[in-house]
Amino acid sequence: MTTMLGCQKVHAGYAKDRPCVRDFDVDLAAGEVLTLLGPNGAGKTTTLLTLSGLLPSLGGTVTVDGTVIKAGNARDAARAGLVLVPDNRALFTSLTVEENLRLAVKSRRAWPEERDSVLDYFPRLAERLRVAAGALSGGEQQMLAIGRALAQHPKVLLIDELSMGLAPVIVERLLPVIRRVADDTGTAVVLVEQHVQLALEIADTAVVLRHGNIVLEGDARKLAAHPEIIEDAYLGTGEDHHLIAGESETVDAAP
Ligand SMILES: Nc1ncnc2c1ncn2[C@@H]1O[C@H](COP(=O)(O)OP(=O)(O)OP(=O)(O)O)[C@@H](O)[C@H]1O
Numbered sequence: 001m002t003t004m005l006g007c008q009k010v011h012a013g014y015a016k017d018r019p020c021v022r023d024f025d026v027d028l029a030a031g032e033v034l035t036l037l038g039p040n041g042a043g044k045t046t047t048l049l050t051l052s053g054l055l056p057s058l059g060g061t062v063t064v065d066g067t068v069i070k071a072g073n074a075r076d077a078a079r080a081g082l083v084l085v086p087d088n089r090a091l092f093t094s095l096t097v098e099e100n101l102r103l104a105v106k107s108r109r110a111w112p113e114e115r116d117s118v119l120d121y122f123p124r125l126a127e128r129l130r131v132a133a134g135a136l137s138g139g140e141q142q143m144l145a146i147g148r149a150l151a152q153h154p155k156v157l158l159i160d161e162l163s164m165g166l167a168p169v170i171v172e173r174l175l176p177v178i179r180r181v182a183d184d185t186g187t188a189v190v191l192v193e194q195h196v197q198l199a200l201e202i203a204d205t206a207v208v209l210r211h212g213n214i215v216l217e218g219d220a221r222k223l224a225a226h227p228e229i230i231e232d233a234y235l236g237t238g239e240d241h242h243l244i245a246g247e248s249e250t251v252d253a254a255p
Pocket residue numbers: 014020038039040041042043044045046047
């Protein structure tokens with residue numbers, strides 16, 4: 001099994017001596033979708049920013065397809081194939097859909113093919129190519145943000161709050177596309193999502209962060225069938241569990 005994203009003992013935060021995420025250990029195989037869950041302030045965004053080199057690392061190692069990323073170096077992370085779709089989508093709002101996509105494609109010759117491949121995932125964008133990104137609906141903007149990321153051929157795609165500001169019905173349409181991308185391309189995906197049940201339906205694995213610690217990890221389908229375990233993990237009530245992927249029983253978490 002190829003480890004596409006490896007995180008070993010990653011510490012993340014905004015002050016050297018006060019990490020707000022500790023010992024983040026996660027391995028993702030090619031084509032694996034992991035949903036990173038947790039209550040507000042748990043450290044999900046901080047983790048994604050750190051993995052993508054946009055925040056200085058406070059410790060630990062991140063690898064993409066076996067290549068160690070220079071800590072806190074966004075350019076190195078991007079070169080290795082790690083692409084972040086931030087929660088604000090970071091589009092060029094005065095540029096058209098086509099221009100936004102064009103900027104993400106490195107080779108001029110490859111452009112038509114790359115554009116068509118993005119439009120295959122998001123046919124709606126084909127009707128909006130000449131519209132300014134700022135004039136798109138929230139759902140269309142998210143399609144464009146993800147499409148732009150796909151045009152960079154990520155080995156690892158980090159998506160922060162795909163559903164931010166979107167109606168659940170739009171989220172229900174977008175999430176299966178993420179699944180399809182992972183299956184088609186082998187891209188490993190880390191998906192931060194507030195719509196827990198919807199995310200668990202398309203993910204392979206799930207991790208719950210609380211106060212910066214992993215308090216639950218396991219098989220997404222099994223966790224989808226046990227919402228009470230997820231609830232406990234969010235609230236810190238009852239025992240923390242680690243639901244081990246591939247096993248049927250839950251076991252108490254390591255301290
Ligand atoms: N720029 C910042 N400077 C200092 N502390 C920050 C900064 N951004 C976030 N934090 C703190 O880091 C911790 C983790 O925040 P983070 O945004 O990563 O959580 P989250 O799980 O993504 O939350 P949410 O679901 O609300 O987006 C919180 O205590 C937060 O207050």
